[in-house]
Amino acid sequence: MLIHSDALFEYAEQVKNLGSTLFELLSEALGLKPSYLTDIECNQGQIILCHYYPPCPQPELAIGTSRHSDSGFLTILLQDEIGGLQILREDRWVDVTPTPGAFIVNIGDLLQLISNDGFRSVEHRVVAKNTAPRVSIACFFSTHFHPASTRMYGPIKQLLSDESPPLYRATLVRDYIKHYYSIGLDAKTAISDFQL
Ligand SMILES: O=C(O)CCC(=O)C(=O)O
Numbered sequence: 001m002l003i004h005s006d007a008l009f010e011y012a013e014q015v016k017n018l019g020s021t022l023f024e025l026l027s028e029a030l031g032l033k034p035s036y037l038t039d040i041e042c043n044q045g046q047i048i049l050c051h052y053y054p055p056c057p058q059p060e061l062a063i064g065t066s067r068h069s070d071s072g073f074l075t076i077l078l079q080d081e082i083g084g085l086q087i088l089r090e091d092r093w094v095d096v097t098p099t100p101g102a103f104i105v106n107i108g109d110l111l112q113l114i115s116n117d118g119f120r121s122v123e124h125r126v127v128a129k130n131t132a133p134r135v136s137i138a139c140f141f142s143t144h145f146h147p148a149s150t151r152m153y154g155p156i157k158q159l160l161s162d163e164s165p166p167l168y169r170a171t172l173v174r175d176y177i178k179h180y181y182s183i184g185l186d187a188k189t190a191i192s193d194f195q196l
């Protein structure tokens with residue numbers, strides 16, 4: 001797939017702005033001041049991953065992307081019209097039908113952790129298709145590539161009380177990500193290993 005680099009940089013910039021707005025809304029939804037999640041740098045890392053899924057002659061024997069939840073704070077995903085993305089809801093795979101011009105926004109594990117389950121990361125996968133190639137562009141907000149970051153992320157103190165005790169232990173982003181990749185995709189197990 002060839003994407004003109006100017007277009008990709010412009011896209012990255014615009015998606016970053018959208019991410020900042022979403023982090024403000026998510027902060028407010030948690031009952032925090034709008035700048036809370038950006039103040040703790042949830043919007044700092046930005047990784048853009050372009051996926052190309054070739055048509056598969058025997059889609060029932062293959063998988064596009066294995067079952068997983070995204071590891072970072074938030075993902076903004078753009079998919080084309082081919083379809084194949086599914087989310088796991090009450091133990092059933094539900095198609096995320098492509099809607100022209102719409103983004104898909106996924107909560108990631110680290111946002112689940114710091115919101116103390118206020119928000120939940122969703123498990124998803126991409127099934128193979130034999131119709132045509134599929135393209136998607138995922139923008140992850142996660143500080144994977146800021147290895148010097150010493151910020152610890154645990155359940156946000158303002159969200160805790162006697163009735164809502166912390167559900168997870170605090171972690172560096174890099175330690176969470178290292179653990180996530182050491183397990184590999186296929187089920188949502190990384191976050192459960194940080195449960196108290
Ligand atoms: O291709 C897609 O629609 C989703 C890809 C994905 O889940 C990911 O990159 O984390």
Ligand SMILES: [Fe+2]
Pocket residue numbers: 068069070124
């Ligand atoms: Fe994903």
